[in-house]
Amino acid sequence: MSNNPSDRFPDWNNLYKQDVKKMPWYNERLDADLENQLNLRNITKGRFLDLGTGPGTQAIQLAKIGFEVTGTDLSENAILKARELDNSIKFIADDILHSKLKSTFDYILDRGCFHVLPPDKRSRYTKKIHEILDDSGLFFLKCFSIKEKNLTYGPYRFSEDEIRYIFSKYFVIESITDVVYQGTLDPLPKALFSVMRKKI
Template sequence: MSKQAQSSKLVNKVYNAAYRVGFSPWDLGPPMPELVDLIEGDDALTPGRALDLGCGAGTKSVYLAQHGWRVTGVDIAPEAIKQARQKATDGAVQVEFVVADLLTDLDGVVTGPYDFLLDFGCAHSFRDEAKAVYARNIATLAAPGATLYLYAFTKGPLSVRPAEIDSDFGPHWELVSAVPGSKRGIPDAGPTWYRMTRRA
C-alpha cells in the first residue's frame, strides 16, 4: 500500500470515529462572514453547480443549497456523510452527498464540471505531495473559470502556506486574493481565505 493510500485510510478511520462520538470541532456552525458575503453579498457569485470538498456534516452544503446552488458534498468519512444527509433532510433541501477520497481518481465517483468549489479546512489536512495531488484532482472537476474558495490555516502543522498555493495549486488555479479570516483563535494559526480561478 502506498504512503498516500495509508494516509487516506488513517484519515478515514480518525474522522469517522470523531463523527461517531460527536467530536467535530472543525464543524463551526453557521457559515463565516466571508462565505456569506461571497454567496449573498453585492458581488455574489451566480448560483450554479457547487462542490463542497470535505463537507463534513454538511452545514455549508445545506447553506449553499438554500441559496440556489445545486450542491454535491464529498467527504472521506461515511459517518459524516450520514449526518450530512440527515441535515439536508431536516433543512428540506436536495444535496447529493458522496463518500470519496479526494486524493484518488474521482472519475465516475464525482461528475463535474462545477462552477464553485468550496474547501473549508480540507486542503490543510494534507501533507507534502498530497496537496499537489488534491489540487490537480479537484481541477479536473472544475469548469474553466470556476471559483475555488479555500479556507486554511497558514501556520502550524495544519496549513496551506502561500508558497504552496504557488507550487501546488498554481499549475491549475490562478490566485485572485488571499484575505485573512475574520475569526481568529489563540494561538493564531493564520486563517486565510484563498480565492482562486480555474485556469482555462
C-alpha cells in the same frame, strides 16, 4: 508536532460517530469569508461542491440560499449524518485523492480538507480540483495560516507563498486574505482564505 499524517489526524470515519457540534470546525452559519465573496461577486446560483463537507453545515447553508449542492467527504459516517440533516442535498462518500467525481462544478469550497492532506498528495489534489472545476468556475479555499501559533496540534499551516507555489500550476490566484477559521475554538485559529480561477 508530528509530520506523519496518521499520528497527526484522527480516523475520520470513527470521529464522526461523535457529536459533530463539539468539533473544532463546527460552524452552523455559512463561512463568513465565503459569504463575503459571494456577495461581492453577486453569485447566487450554480453547482457548488462542498469538498470535505464533514458535518454538512456549509453545504446546507449554500443550498438554503439557492445553490445546487453536492457535499462529499471521506467519512461515510459524516455523510450518513449529513444526509439525516438534509436529504435534498447530494451527500456522497468520496475520497478526493481517489475521487469518483466525474461532473464539473461552477464553484468548489474546501474549508479544512486540503490542510489535512498528506503533503505528498497535494499535487494529486490540485490536479483533481482542476479537472472538476468548470472552465469559468471559482475555487474557494480556507486553510490554516502559518501565523497560527496557539495550537500545537492539527492541520498543516501555510504561508501565502506556499499557497501560490502549490496551486499556481493549475490556477490563477485572484486573492489570498488573512482571516480566521470560524468554529468552536477560542481564540479562533488564524487562517488564509484564497479565491482561485482555473488556468485553461
